Amino acid sequence: MSEYDNAIEISEDQVGDYLRTHPDFFHQRDDLLLKMQIPHQRGEAISLVERQVNVLRERNLEMRQRLNHLLDVARDNDRLFDKTRRLVLALLEARHLDDVVSATEESLRNDFQVPYCELILFSDKALNTHGRVTSVADASQKLAELLRNNRAVSGLLRDSELNFLFPGQRKEIGSSAVVPLQFSGRVLGVLAIASPDEQQYRSSVGTLFLSYVGDVLSRLLPGHIDTQG
Incomplete structure (x- = not known):
């Protein structure tokens, strides 16, 4: 054994x-x-x-x-x-509305190297700025879904949204991110950035930075807009 x-x-x-x-x-x-x-x-x-x-x-x-x-x-x-x-x-x-627009666009393009950026203000009256201004009704119609969410989004937007945000540049854009500028229930505008790279602003990419800049702009813009006209 x-x-x-x-x-x-x-x-x-x-x-x-x-x-x-x-x-x-x-x-x-x-x-x-x-x-x-x-x-x-x-x-x-x-x-x-x-x-x-x-x-x-x-x-x-x-x-x-x-x-x-x-x-x-x-x-x-x-x-x-x-x-x-x-x-x-x-x-x-910034002492004037035009200074706010210039500071935002120059920083995004030069410091952050953002290929495409648009700070679009919503107003039914004329504003003293070189920045882009559109009526509240037109913006609400073209960006209804984005404004309804009231938060920063990134990834692939609809063609109609891109055509409104980046007129004449749609074919050059691979991905984008946008944040509504709203304060106390008032829609002030949108801040949009874009890149030819489809992966640059994927839907999974965090939008913390863009939301932060949007929050700062949302609190500063009323003081500059309301003093005009």
């Missing part, structure tokens, strides 16, 4: 559970470590120690890649914060 005839059958999961709860099992069993071999992807057999070294090296590389990604994100956020700070300060220093 073999010494294994009366042995209790042990599953691979049980062996794995035991080794996980007893990580020092091989501490005094160097002879077992030398005998154990694990198939390599190339078909060669390597020792358990070599396999552990390889696993640790792979995990170390993965952690370094994650850390580098986090550092890149942190640097991007620092640059975004600095650009946003400069824009907000310029808007706070």
Whole structure:
């Protein structure tokens, strides 16, 4: 009779559970470590120690890649914060409506490198600005869905919406983002940005920055618009 005839059958999961709860099992069993071999992807057999070294090296590389990604994100956020700070300060220093429009458009085009940007104001009276002004009725008709949501959206907009927001540039636009400018139930306008790159403003891309700029404009514009005419 073999010494294994009366042995209790042990599953691979049980062996794995035991080794996980007893990580020092091989501490005094160097002879077992030398005998154990694990198939390599190339078909060669390597020792358990070599396999552990390889696993640790792979995990170390993965952690370094994650850390580098986090550092890149942190640097991007620092640059975004600095650009946003400069824009907000310029808007706070604006003395006239035209200054608000200029500060917004120049910052988006030069600092943020936005290929296409439109700050469209809604008003039924003439406004003293070089910026684009349209009637509330016309805007409500052309951008009904966007204004109804009252939040920033990004991705692929309808052709009719793009034609209104970026007249004559529809064929050049791959993706866009737009935020309504509303305050105390009053529709003041919209801020729209776009890019030829279809992935630049995907629907999954966060619109936190655009919403923030929109909030600042929504609180500043009434004071400039109401003092005209």
